[in-house]
Amino acid sequence: MMTDAATDAPGPRPLAGLFRFLGHQLWAALFAVILLAAILGTKLIWQEGWALTRYDALVLIAVASQVAMLAFRLETWDEFKVILLFHLTGTVMEWFKVSAGSWSYPEAGVIKLFDVPLFTGFMYAAVGSYIARSIRLFDIVLAPFPPFGLVVALAVGIYANFFAHHFLPDIRLALFAASVLLFFRTRLTLTAGGRRRSVPMLGAALLVAGLLYIAENIGTFTGTWVYAGQKAWEPVRLGMLGSWYLLFFVSFATVLVVFRGACRPGPWLRSNRASGPAHRSEARGSGS
Template sequence: MTKTRYLERRMGRWMRQRLPASVSEFILFVLKQGWACLFGGALLAAIIGTKLIWQADWPIARYDALFVLALALQALFLRFKLETWAEARVILIFHLTGTAMEWFKVSAGSWSYPEAAFFKLYGVPLFSGFMYAAVGSYMARVIRLFDMQFAPFPPMILHFGLAIAVYVNFFAHHFIWDARYLLFAATLALYLRTRIWFHIGANWYWMPLPLAAFLSSIFLWIAENIGTLTGTWIYSGQNPLELVSFAKLGSWYLLLYVAFATVTLVVRDPVRHSPFAPARRGRSRRSRSAPAQSMP
């Protein structure tokens, strides 16, 4: 048992002894979500903190400091086994695909990074790829922390085909018509029946996958507003104090499917093409249809 799992179980027992079951499970849900987005939360804290304290005459540019901090954070995650090497490889892929999109979008004038930096290529500071890596990190960690199962899952060829179509549309809509509404419909057609089963305490809960993607996109939209309000990046025609367009919710919603497909290149065990049958409350059933219930 890992140290993290041991602490989770102790915390779960402590709360169940002192709080109603529904309250303790809600608190555990929030804590696990916070633990899952540790990389992204630390990166956002660094963006806010550097904005508050950075001085123009300091020997290192703010963007470069963020790049070094992000590298150090990734190294710490691997050193303390907060991420596996397999997860890190997938996150690297999403990092690279995100950076490629950043280069294109900045060159197309969609947004810009106004500050100078040494580690800046084609107008894009290299720390920006870690913002996409943070999404991949969250997704890989939340699947593991909640023992998530996805069922019934569509055929993998359609799963990856949709992700490729979404990614291509982020580029293609600058030259041809925007297919995002067809892609929204495709996510519902493919995943409306898919439930995300997750484990808290002795109970299993579920949520439709498209609903989970939409709720996650809201938090990403909030994080994006932190980026623009701190002036870390600016959208074309946007007032620095103006909220990011709600249309970006749709962009993040679709991008989450790209991130999910990237994660499932390695994390395949939770994907189940037949309906998932979780163990009943208070029981531990070790089988292909339900994992061992070792979470708090």
């Protein structure tokens, strides 16, 4: 549950505050919003006989959007570094998953490599863009944050399991448990509507997983990609929520390679009342 880190000023009415918060989230997720709008829009208007294929148009839209966001300073170069890294790691995973038959891209396209249209890397990059922009726009602080080496180890284990479970036992249950062990005390403090607010890190991970699940259904509804055995559109199986939940931690660890300043190390395995006010004071100070 989200709580206020500062209560000395009256806040907006709950509904207005909710809409404002959602608006801020959409602004932070601008790149993802553009890509989803492009996926839906091109599906509605594209004709089979056009010289430019829909997949290739999506690549060009993604590149143009990225250039525009940098040109208009909606994205920083540090954020672009994160996006580039996400694009590379996401594309590698797409190559593997498509070759393994997990899903496919049924439409034609020139800008395709190993049967994967290259706009797919931008979909993973959009997750990184959202997290990176959120840290900057909302002045996010993560405290108490576990040792960064353990966070990286968790992210590497999750990423490796996306590949290895095709050949070895699936260890995602152990990875779920590790994520809870590492982050069950961590809170994400942010500025929203002029106030500092706090939400559990694990709750944020579940929220992002839910949003990605909605985006996944938009992709399959438009036929942009098709899961193995899918004949006609049907909702993506709920089990995918677990995959997106785990991917969130890969995303966050990657972003924090560049945005380490958002992390506040602390007693992540035990309660320490003395450290709580210090974290809260530091979080308030970072938003001024």
